[in-house]
Amino acid sequence: MNPLSVTSAAARKGTRSCIDCRQRKVKCIWPDAAAKTCKSCLERRQPCVPQRVVPRDTRVNRVTSRHRIAQLEQNVSTLWNLVQKLEARAGNSDSNRLMSMPVNRAGSHLLQTADEDDNTDSDASETSPANAPTHLRQLFDDGPLDYAEVQSPWMTGQHSSRIEHRKERARTLLRRLLPPREKVASIAANSGPWLNIIRDMLFTPYGVESTATIVSRWDKVQDPDVSPIELAMLLITLATTIQQMPAETVTQIFSSLEAGYDFSQKVSDVVSTAIVNDDVLAASLEGLEVCCWWLRLQLLTSDEKTYLVLRRVIALGEMLGLPKVANGISAYEARKSVLRSDLTPAQHRQAGGVALWTAICAADRLASLLFNFPLGTGHYQFLHCDPYQDGQVDPQTYLCRLADIATGVQAIDNLSAQGASPSEMCDKALHVDQQLRKLYGSVPRTWWEALPDRASPDGFLQHFHNYVIVRAHMQLALKNDAGTQFAYSELICMEACRELARLYTIVRRMLPSGFFASRVLDLQALTAAIVLLKKQHQAPLSASAASQETTAMLIDRLLEAMDLGASFPGGKIAQQGAHAIRAIAALLSDKHSTEDRSLTLRVPLLGRIDVHRKAPQPVQPAQEQVMQPSQYWPSLAPNPSANEAGINVNGQAFVQEIDPMAWSLEISELPPFFSDDAYGQDPWFSFGIPNVGIEGLGGS
Structure with missing residues (x-):
């Protein structure tokens, strides 16, 4: 039959072929228009x-591909739950081998259905937003009108039904990574030191508190309907602990060292997909806390998304109204x-929201100080109380x-970058100094004098306090090359650098190997060491023979x-810092050389830089004398041995003869992400850069 004779309604559009062809x-x-058989069939x-x-049967509903995929995923999830129940009844530990099957990172996320998109807006409008606009609320509150707000979902802990399938898909992804109970118990045995430090310094309401809690949480998450937040928190705790365990211990628990670290990486990827990147699951107190714990894990794995996720956590906290809840508490x-x-669940959640928001703000301000990030919570003020409570120092307070106080240090750095006058920087530095004092x-003074004998928050806090002192005075101290213009800042900065170096040698050895905050200490120690080296070779005011030694x-x-520290897991910052300190010391060691010398090295957070030793310049008289007030002199630094360098703290006779050969460093102005061979590496996150090495050292 000729296809041309077929009506347009019956023939497939554009079709002239028979079925066989x-x-x-x-x-x-x-052969011709009237032919009934084509040549091939003949x-x-x-x-x-x-x-x-x-013709399509109109009685059958058409099913889209998205719906079929969602149906398949739901069936798979149901099967997993059934398998878990059967294995739990049988007590078979081999089921965890099924749960530890590898996750396809590229397609690990499950598609969102169209029904969810359609219901999002309608469900969201059922309750008042946590951060309602004041000007709109006032329209219904003043005069003859009054109204009562519906309590925010995060205050009651209840969520709408539209996120149940989100929880299910997150639960399915996370459950595949859950290790057997025996492994969890072995990992938990190594979690005590770092969990104690975190609990005391950055308390959060829903995190893992102790080693015993880890095992009990493993038992709890065996419930098929457990919250995926609980699963994610347990997995992050295990992954963070593995990163801090000795290599031989990891090898004993897992088949190899690579298997242990691969588990941590999988946990990071899956939690990021299932919780951190999910706007609904992350927008709760528990979800925000998981994001905060995930950020700590990134300090070990060097993820460039750390800063972006931190900003996202701040934004979600603001949308939940946490800043308003934290006012006055x-x-x-x-x-x-x-x-x-003895408190109601709503009161507990309110207190938990305040504790969580405080931890988020503290993390943002410390990250801004260390990595020079723009401050995201600077306009939110803490309600401070006395840090000495119940006869002891409260670490979190x-x-x-x-x-x-550290937010003022960034203001000083910004003034320096803008080319502000020394008097403006001096005022800011003295204000920060007064707050630190x-x-x-x-x-109590005994808290400062007692040397830490174990890994505890006390040594970490003292170390950080001295670092803030160094940063507050460093800009002015480095400008004080040949005069007494900023003598106070130089003396305070040098003494704080020495105290920081002394504490680092004690605290760094006591921290657990691979402790996520050890990189912070390494960066602080690098700063203090470079300042000491520079001022030592610039003949500073305090450069007596005893102080030099x-x-x-x-x-x-x-x-x-x-x-x-470089030999421990996550010790690249320490390794790079040690190489950089030795390189700078070698560059400045030859005082009698008049040749220009330079070297190229890699520095943490800076990448590859070119460092030059300037030729000696004659001393010029200071043009602007900004003498710092003498009322700040009587107490110099927390170190009780502040007079070891022979300094008269009354400020009457401390000026010594200045060496006319001035030494300083000149860093290449070319941004590291253009000069670096590894183009595209974010200069803020250089944790993954290869170890520091002196690439060129010689005369030019």
Whole structure:
């Protein structure tokens, strides 16, 4: 039959081939318009059947591909739950081998259905937003009108039904990574030191508190309907612990060292997909806390998304209205309220929200200080209380006070970058210095004098306090090359650098191997060591023979501790820092050389830089004398041995003869992400850059 005779309604659009030619994928040639059989069918001596449209049954609903995929995923999830129930009843531990099957990172996310998109807006409008606009609320609140807001979902802990399938898909992804109970118990045995430090310094209401809690949470998450947030928190705790365990311990628990680290990486990827990147699951108190714990894991795995996720956490917290809830409540009061058993669930969640928001703000301010990030929570103020509570120093209160003061350091750095006058920088530095001294005086002096004998928050806080002192005075101290213009800042900065170096040699050895905050200490120690080296070769005001020898000994001990840290997991920052310190010391060691010398090295967070030793310049008289007030002189630094360098703290006779040969460093102005061979590496996140190495050292 000629296809031309088929009506347009019955024939497939654009079709002139018979069924056989179409299946064989050959051209269907008809002898003439009236022919009933094509040439191919004539040659093959078989009937020629034209293509016809089969009418669709209108009684059958058309199913889209997205719906079929969602149905398949739901069936798979149901099967997994059934398998888990059967294995739990049988007590078979081999089921965890099924749960540990590899996850396809490229397609690990499950598609969102169209029904969910359609219901999002309608469900979201059922309750008042947590951060409702004040100007709109006032329209219904003043005069003859009054209204009551529906309580926010995060306050009650209840969520709409539209996220149930989100929880199910996240639960399915996370459950595949859950190790057997025996492995969890072995990993938990190594989690004590770092969990204690985190609990005391950055308390969050829903995190894992202790080693025993890890095993009990494993038992809890065996429930098929467990919250995926619980699963994610347990997995992140295990992954973070593995990153801090000795290599031989990881090898004993897993089949190899690579298998243990691969588990941590899989946990990071899956939690990022299932919780962190999900706007619904992350927008809750528990979800935000998982994001905060995930950020700590990134300090070990060097993920460039750390800064972006931190900003996202801040934005989600603002959308939940946490800043308003935190008004008028201190972190210390909130933590005490969370631990009380006589409060209602809503009061518990309110206190938990305050504690969580305080931890988020503190993390943002500390990250801004260390990595020079723009501050995202600077306009939110902490309600501070005395850090000395119940006869002891409260670590979290002290850290929050210190983080609040540290925001002033970034203001000093911004003034320096803008080319502000020294007098403006001096005013800012003295204001920060006054706040630091007030904080220093709020705790007993015995707390400062006691040397830490174990991994505890005390040594970490003292280390960080001295680092903030160094950063507050560093800009002015480095400008004080040949005069007494900024003598106070130089003396305070140098003394704080020595104290920081001394504490680093003690605290760094006590931290767990691979502790996620050890990189922070390494960066702080690198700053102090470079300042000491520069001022030592610039003949500073405090450069007596005794202080020069003390400085050299401190740097040697600091390098020993840094080399030890470089041998631990996550020790690349320490390794790069040690190489950089030795390279700078070698560059500045030859005082009698008049040749220009330079070297190229890699520095943490800077990448590859070119460092030059400037030729000696004659001393020029200071043009602008900005003498710092003498009322700040009587108390110099927290270190009780502040006079070891022979400094008269009354400020009457401390000026010594200045060496006319001035030394300084000149860093290449070419941005590291253009000069670096590994183009595209973010200069803020250089944790993955290869180890520091002196690529060129010689005369130019």
